[in-house]
Amino acid sequence: MNRKSLAYPYLIWAAIFIVVPLLLIVYFSFFEGGQFTLQNYEKFLEDYYIKALFRSIQLALTSTIICLVAAYPLAMILSGKQMSNKQVILLLVVLPMWMNSLLRTYAWASLLENNGVINSMLQALQLPTIKFLYGNSAVVFGMVYNFFPFMVLPIYNVLCKIDHSIVEASYDLGADKVTTFRKVILPLSMPGVITGIVMVFMPALTTFLITRLLGGGKVMLIGNIIEEQFTRTRDLAFGSAVSMILMVIVLITLTFMSKKDSLDKGGGLF
Amino acid sequence: MxxxxxxxxxxxxxxxxxxxxxxxxxxxxxxxxxxxxxxxxxxxxxxxxxxxxxxxxxxxxxxxxxxxxxxxxxxxxxxxxxxxxxxxxxxxxxxxxxxxxxxxxxxxxxxxxxxxxxxxxxxxxxxxxxxxxxxxxxxxxxxxxxxxxxxxxxxxxxxxxxxxxxxxxxxxxxxxxxxxxxxxxxxxxxxxxxxxxxxxxxxxxxxxxxxxxxxxxxxxxxxxxxxxxxxxxxxxFIADFIGESNILPGTMIKDYLVCFHQTDFECVDAGFGENAPIDVVVRPEDIQIVDKEKGMLKGKVESVTFKGVHYEMLITTGEYTWTVHSTAMSQVGQVVGMVITPADIHIMKRR
Missing domain, CATH: 3.40.50.300 (P-loop containing nucleotide triphosphate hydrolases)
Structure with missing residues (x-):
């Protein structure tokens, strides 16, 4: 048996579980009773859905930016050689990933509820309570919390791989710390940054779980709309059309990012 | 210096x-x-x-x-x-x-x-x-x-x-x-x-x-x-690290006369004092191979290795095995004489 034939089982698996469903979705979205139609896509142009799409992109972008701004300094500190307990901190960053995200998001919901743990404590201390839940900011918080490790790890990995003598060479040639960061460290870490952006933006764009638990049905994102079509209203055709639209957006983003990645000569994700 | x-x-x-x-x-x-x-x-x-x-x-x-x-x-x-x-x-x-x-x-x-x-x-x-x-x-x-x-x-x-x-x-x-x-x-x-x-x-x-x-x-x-x-x-250390050397312990009997290998040699160094313990360095290329009767020291050729420009020979006198570089080859087992001129004897203070 040659090496190639080892791949056949996977090809068959991929055909049955990836290609066929995908084709079905395409079919469902374009055909109604055997008749070609664009009516499902036209329906998406309604204000309600377009708003949901833009809200999705906006929230996903916001949480990606927050993750990036918070993760880069952390990754930088962790990759520094003077850090002695970095393994512990790294473990703390990664640890939540080993738990089910549904569980973790539930936990946050009960912590942040109007009469949840935090507000009860505030009440006990005679302080005014805060309304955390059911809004855009709670959803963004959930996204940042859930996807933060996916931003830290790739940046950390790339920073660790930068040869320290390259940084020293920059100092040697007259660059101070800020200039060295700007001209050497940041450009060399771009592959990790791009991987991190993709790994946070994609799941944040498509999530419906975080919105449901922390948005309380008030924040409708594109993921929730798809979920609704398949589970509640049973409008498979429209659900498929929205899925297609989301898929196209994801593909465009990926292509854009991978092009940027190859420009930076990074050994990136794709 | x-x-x-x-x-x-x-x-x-x-x-x-x-x-x-x-x-x-x-x-x-x-x-x-x-x-x-x-x-x-x-x-x-x-x-x-x-x-x-x-x-x-x-x-x-x-x-x-x-x-x-x-x-x-x-x-x-x-x-x-x-x-x-x-x-x-x-x-x-x-x-x-x-x-x-x-x-x-x-x-x-x-x-x-x-x-x-x-x-x-x-x-x-x-x-x-x-x-x-x-x-x-x-x-x-x-x-x-x-x-x-x-x-x-x-x-x-x-x-x-x-x-x-x-x-x-x-x-x-x-x-x-x-x-x-x-x-x-x-x-x-x-x-x-x-x-x-x-x-x-x-x-x-x-x-x-x-x-x-x-x-x-x-x-x-x-x-x-x-x-x-x-x-x-x-x-x-330096003699050994820079190039190859024969390093032997010896005594500086007086200025311009040194004793090592139980033999007295004239040399060009002075100022070490009388009967001072010293180390002697002789570079392998500074030792001349001559007939056994004419040599200051006599030894048996243990091995000969071709090194390109020269042959590297190990010659044992019983007390010490000398490394010698020479463009002329001697036979393994042959007994040869060795001559060291005063200028080629380098004296170092014992550490």
């Missing part, structure tokens, strides 16, 4: 430098000066502290104790980017995200020089290192030797007073290394600045240097010209 010239001739003056990492003492009270425009080599086995000393001069490491004077000013607290010193790193450390031109221009851009001037200087540098027209090449398309030249150009374009080179030829093959040795020497003479060169290769040090500082176990063992170091090694 090199004569002490005027203080203002020193570009770098190291005073009582010591360095400890955790508990290991890497440098122990180093005192030395480096003259303007000289090619000085820090030579020693790995772990002798030579790279650490270079890094202290470059500003990448801080001395635990002592001062570094640069043109008379203490620069111990200056960060590397404020020193008029540039470095060629062991693994070149070129910026992988920049092409050749951007790499060389890096330092000049930070100084905010005019674009056209930068372009001109980069071009001149590429000419100096014989890589004309390489401006737009990417760094990873270059061979090791070419990357090395770019690293040198990138450092020199900043017109430093001192260039530090940390085993820059270590990764190159023998032939390329020999070529680059001459090339480096040519560049140094052409631009006329101070080179401080770190290597563990004694031949490299002898070929290129004006001055060699031999280091071992965190101390400078001897400083001198290559000829001094080779011909008048100060102790057994």
């Amino acid at each position: 090199r004569e002490n010239k005027l203080q203002k001739d020193y570009i770098i003056d190291l005073k009582n430098i010591s360095k400890t990492f955790d508990d290991a003492e890497v440098l122990k009270d180093i005192n030395m000066y480096i003259r303007r425009n000289e090619f000085l080599t820090l030579l020693g086995p790995s772990g002798c502290g030579k790279t650490t000393l270079l890094r202290i001069i470059g500003g990448f490491e801080e001395a635990s104790n002592g001062q570094v004077f640069f043109e008379g000013k203490d620069i111990a607290s200056l960060p590397p980017y404020k020193r008029k010193i540039n470095t060629v790193f062991q693994k070149y450390a070129l910026f992988p995200h920049m092409n050749v031109e951007e790499n060389i221009a890096f330092g000049l851009q930070i100084k905010k020089l005019e674009k056209s001037l930068i372009k001109k200087k980069v071009k001149e540098m590429l000419e100096l290192v014989n890589l004309k027209g390489f401006e737009k090449r990417s760094v990873d398309s270059l061979s090791g030797g070419q990357q090395q030249r770019i690293a040198i150009a990138r450092a020199l374009v900043n017109e430093p007073e001192v260039l530090l080179l940390d085993e820059p030829l270590g990764a190159l093959d023998l032939k390329l290394r020999k070529g680059m040795q001459l090339e480096l020497k040519r560049i140094q003479q052409k631009i006329g600045i101070t080179f401080i060169y770190v290597t563990h290769d004694q031949e490299e040090a002898l070929t290129m240097s004006d001055t060699i500082a031999v280091m071992n176990e965190g101390k400078v063992q001897q400083i001198g010209t290559p000829v001094d170091i080779y011909n008048e090694p100060k102790n057994a």
Whole structure:
């Protein structure tokens, strides 16, 4: 048996579980009773859905930016050689990933509820309570919390791989710390940054779980709309059309990012 | 020995430098000066502290104790980017995200020089290192030797007073290394600045240097010209490290007369005192093979190895096995005589 034939089982698996469903979705979205139609896509142009799409992109972008701004300094500190307990901190960053995200998001919901743990404590201390839940900011918080490790790890990995003598060479040639960061460290870490952006933006764009638990049905994102079509209203055709639209957006983003990645000569994700 | 010239001739003056990492003492009270425009080599086995000393001069490491004077000013607290010193790193450390031109221009851009001037200087540098027209090449398309030249150009374009080179030829093959040795020497003479060169290769040090500082176990063992170091090694470590040597214990009977191998020899050294214990160094190429009756010493040839230019023979006299280099071959088992002329006997103080 040659090496190639080892791949056949996977090809068959991929055909049955990836290609066929995908084709079905395409079919469902374009055909109604055997008749070609664009009516499902036209329906998406309604204000309600377009708003949901833009809200999705906006929230996903916001949480990606927050993750990036918070993760880069952390990754930088962790990759520094003077850090002695970095393994512990790294473990703390990664640890939540080993738990089910549904569980973790539930936990946050009960912590942040109007009469949840935090507000009860505030009440006990005679302080005014805060309304955390059911809004855009709670959803963004959930996204940042859930996807933060996916931003830290790739940046950390790339920073660790930068040869320290390259940084020293920059100092040697007259660059101070800020200039060295700007001209050497940041450009060399771009592959990790791009991987991190993709790994946070994609799941944040498509999530419906975080919105449901922390948005309380008030924040409708594109993921929730798809979920609704398949589970509640049973409008498979429209659900498929929205899925297609989301898929196209994801593909465009990926292509854009991978092009940027190859420009930076990074050994990136794709 | 090199004569002490005027203080203002020193570009770098190291005073009582010591360095400890955790508990290991890497440098122990180093005192030395480096003259303007000289090619000085820090030579020693790995772990002798030579790279650490270079890094202290470059500003990448801080001395635990002592001062570094640069043109008379203490620069111990200056960060590397404020020193008029540039470095060629062991693994070149070129910026992988920049092409050749951007790499060389890096330092000049930070100084905010005019674009056209930068372009001109980069071009001149590429000419100096014989890589004309390489401006737009990417760094990873270059061979090791070419990357090395770019690293040198990138450092020199900043017109430093001192260039530090940390085993820059270590990764190159023998032939390329020999070529680059001459090339480096040519560049140094052409631009006329101070080179401080770190290597563990004694031949490299002898070929290129004006001055060699031999280091071992965190101390400078001897400083001198290559000829001094080779011909008048100060102790057994240096004699052994620089070239091959026969080292025997002996006694200095009086000036110009030394006894070793239970034989009295005339020599050219004086001033050790009477009946002083000393070590004697005889270089393998300084021993002449003669008929057994005519020799000062008699020995049996144990082995003969062809080394290209010469034969290397091990000749045992029973008491000591001599290493001898000769262009004429003797037969294994043959008994031969050996002659050592007074000028070829080097006396060192016993440590």
